[in-house]
Amino acid sequence: MTESTVCLADLASVIRSKNAGPFVLTLDVFFKEREIFRKVRDAGVITKASLAELYRVSEDDILEVTFFEPAEALKISIKRWVSSAAPGDTDVFGAQQHVPLMSLSFELEK
Amino acid sequence: MDELRILSPTAILGYGFPAESLAEGMANKPHAIAVDAGSTDPGPYFLGIQPGEGGARLAQFARTMGADLRPLIKAALQARIPLIIGSAGGAGGNLHVMGIARLIRGIAEQEGLKFRMAQIQAEIEQSLVKEKLRQGKVTPLGPVPELSPDDVDRSVRIVAQMGVEPFVRALEEGAEVIVAGRASDPGMFAASPILEGFDKGLSIHMGKILECGAIAAEPGSGGDVILGTIRRDHFLVEPMNPDRKCTVRSVAAHSLYEAADPWRLNEPGGTVDLREVSFAQETNRRVRVSGSKFVKDPVYRVKLEGAELVGYRTICIAGVRDPAALAHLDEMLEAARIRTAEQFGDLGRAQWELYFRVYGRDGVMGPLEVESSMAHEVGLLIEAIASTQEQATSICMFVHAQILHYGFPGRTSTAGNLAFPFSPQDIPAGPVHRFNIYHLMEVDDPLVHFPIQMIEVGDD
Numbered sequence: 001m002t003e004s005t006v007c008l009a010d011l012a013s014v015i016r017s018k019n020a021g022p023f024v025l026t027l028d029v030f031f032k033e034r035e036i037f038r039k040v041r042d043a044g045v046i047t048k049a050s051l052a053e054l055y056r057v058s059e060d061d062i063l064e065v066t067f068f069e070p071a072e073a074l075k076i077s078i079k080r081w082v083s084s085a086a087p088g089d090t091d092v093f094g095a096q097q098h099v100p101l102m103s104l105s106f107e108l109e110k
Numbered sequence: 111m112d113e114l115r116i117l118s119p120t121a122i123l124g125y126g127f128p129a130e131s132l133a134e135g136m137a138n139k140p141h142a143i144a145v146d147a148g149s150t151d152p153g154p155y156f157l158g159i160q161p162g163e164g165g166a167r168l169a170q171f172a173r174t175m176g177a178d179l180r181p182l183i184k185a186a187l188q189a190r191i192p193l194i195i196g197s198a199g200g201a202g203g204n205l206h207v208m209g210i211a212r213l214i215r216g217i218a219e220q221e222g223l224k225f226r227m228a229q230i231q232a233e234i235e236q237s238l239v240k241e242k243l244r245q246g247k248v249t250p251l252g253p254v255p256e257l258s259p260d261d262v263d264r265s266v267r268i269v270a271q272m273g274v275e276p277f278v279r280a281l282e283e284g285a286e287v288i289v290a291g292r293a294s295d296p297g298m299f300a301a302s303p304i305l306e307g308f309d310k311g312l313s314i315h316m317g318k319i320l321e322c323g324a325i326a327a328e329p330g331s332g333g334d335v336i337l338g339t340i341r342r343d344h345f346l347v348e349p350m351n352p353d354r355k356c357t358v359r360s361v362a363a364h365s366l367y368e369a370a371d372p373w374r375l376n377e378p379g380g381t382v383d384l385r386e387v388s389f390a391q392e393t394n395r396r397v398r399v400s401g402s403k404f405v406k407d408p409v410y411r412v413k414l415e416g417a418e419l420v421g422y423r424t425i426c427i428a429g430v431r432d433p434a435a436l437a438h439l440d441e442m443l444e445a446a447r448i449r450t451a452e453q454f455g456d457l458g459r460a461q462w463e464l465y466f467r468v469y470g471r472d473g474v475m476g477p478l479e480v481e482s483s484m485a486h487e488v489g490l491l492i493e494a495i496a497s498t499q500e501q502a503t504s505i506c507m508f509v510h511a512q513i514l515h516y517g518f519p520g521r522t523s524t525a526g527n528l529a530f531p532f533s534p535q536d537i538p539a540g541p542v543h544r545f546n547i548y549h550l551m552e553v554d555d556p557l558v559h560f561p562i563q564m565i566e567v568g569d570d
Contacts, residue, residue: 071362085153
């Protein structure tokens with residue numbers, strides 16, 4: 001069994017972000033194939049800790065990390081650093097906050 | 111009745127739809143047309159708006175919505191099926207409901223139409239929220255602070271998301287057109303199925319998938335028509351435009367769109383449990399969904415949304431291209447902030463706020479940005495917020511002048527540090543609001559806070 005370093009953008013057909021209400025950002029990743037979805041889920045490398053490090057936020061701000069088999073999807077919810085459209089916000093719909101996730105890389109069994 | 115068909119013409123009233131798609135939808139003989147007309151997505155502006163504010167903007171907004179409403183009203187009345195509009199006017203307050211109802215009456219008059227219209231309000235009195243707060247019946251929804259009576263007082267308008275019950279009641283009373291205030295998105299689509307005794311979990315889950323129009327199809331579109339067909343133990347979804355199709359992937363993906371938890375859809379009065387859900391490709395354009403189950407909550411809770419006025423905003427947009435100016439950008443911005451504090455400090459910090467967004471560096475992600483590089487030019491957005499529009503404009507003008515003429519060490523471009531695309535440079539942008547209530551409130555009855563008024567339109 002061999003492992004190689006992969007990044008999420010290579011495994012996914014969709015990586016997107018959006019508000020889930022004005023106080024939460026939700027990130028969806030749809031994997032290209034069910035087998036890849038299962039491998040990533042079972043590898044246990046995408047966790048609150050790894051996401052907190054990626055986004056440089058506290059682990060408490062990563063609210064949910066859920067693998068959703070019916071859609072072969074990964075769902076991540078993050079506390080917004082400022083509520084939608086409150087003074088200082090940069091992305092009212094939360095639609096452009098997914099990019100760091102694209103380059104999340106980890107070891108995966110081939 | 112073995113099956114019931116619900117037509118969703120567009121993601122948000124005003125996004126539009128091709129006439130051919132609506133015609134195809136009507137050829138499928140739907141039992142109701144339902145459309146969502148608001149959301150918290152664009153922010154708190156519409157929730158916080160005051161009568162008389164935003165005149166030109168609202169007139170344009172009304173024209174856009176009217177362009178969608180006219181063919182929908184005519185199609186629904188001709189087919190003798192209800193047209194159900196929820197979260198009217200962007201935010202679903204009383205003035206939003208009245209605005210959409212006025213638009214509809216205008217269309218009815220021009221077209222010579224007669225029908226029974228239900229107006230359902232969703233605005234909640236501050237005194238009721240404070241009373242419920244005292245009783246411990248208001249709790250934060252997600253990562254939101256506990257509510258205080260002061261928050262309630264500061265909120266310029268509070269709405270609650272109604273569940274499916276007020277829509278069902280209005281249909282029972284013979285409404286042909288329903289204009290409702292703030293509503294949970296699936297409710298307006300689930301009302302007819304629930305009234306006819308179809309499974310509540312399936313009805314609400316179908317509503318969740320239909321509420322964004324053809325976004326649940328491939329290629330997705332917020333401006334196209336989708337049909338939901340509910341049966342006793344499953345439902346089907348299919349786009350009406352032949353250039354689109356629903357796939358297991360597109361429908362399953364939409365079932366988790368904009369939701370924090372993919373396994374549970376939290377709705378007024380209960381949760382749709384999706385742990386047993388299954389998606390299957392029925393034809394190459396139609397997907398079959400089964401297994402969604404409604405689990406009733408022990409107490410009925412509604413989601414409250416409130417907005418407070420923060421102040422008034424003036425913005426200035428400028429570009430920076432000179433490499434030395436880019437290298438000293440943060441220094442320039444900080445110097446401008448300090449001079450502004452000296453100049454306007456006596457107003458008190460709370461009475462003005464200043465924000466810089468640097469596009470080409472971290473303008474999109476702010477503190478979440480992980481890249482540290484900067485482009486060869488950047489866009490600078492200067493934003494001043496103050497307690498009056500005039501004060502915000504004064505501050506914005508002062509700030510842009512400070513940056514324009516700031517002399518940093520080694521400066522060679524001594525005529526100015528900013529490239530302005532516009533004259534005037536400073537653009538008053540109106541009131542600024544913040545969502546300050548996003549809480550759940552226990553209620554004794556799913557109907558009592560959402561009064562229904564029946565109006566006979568065109569009956570003079």
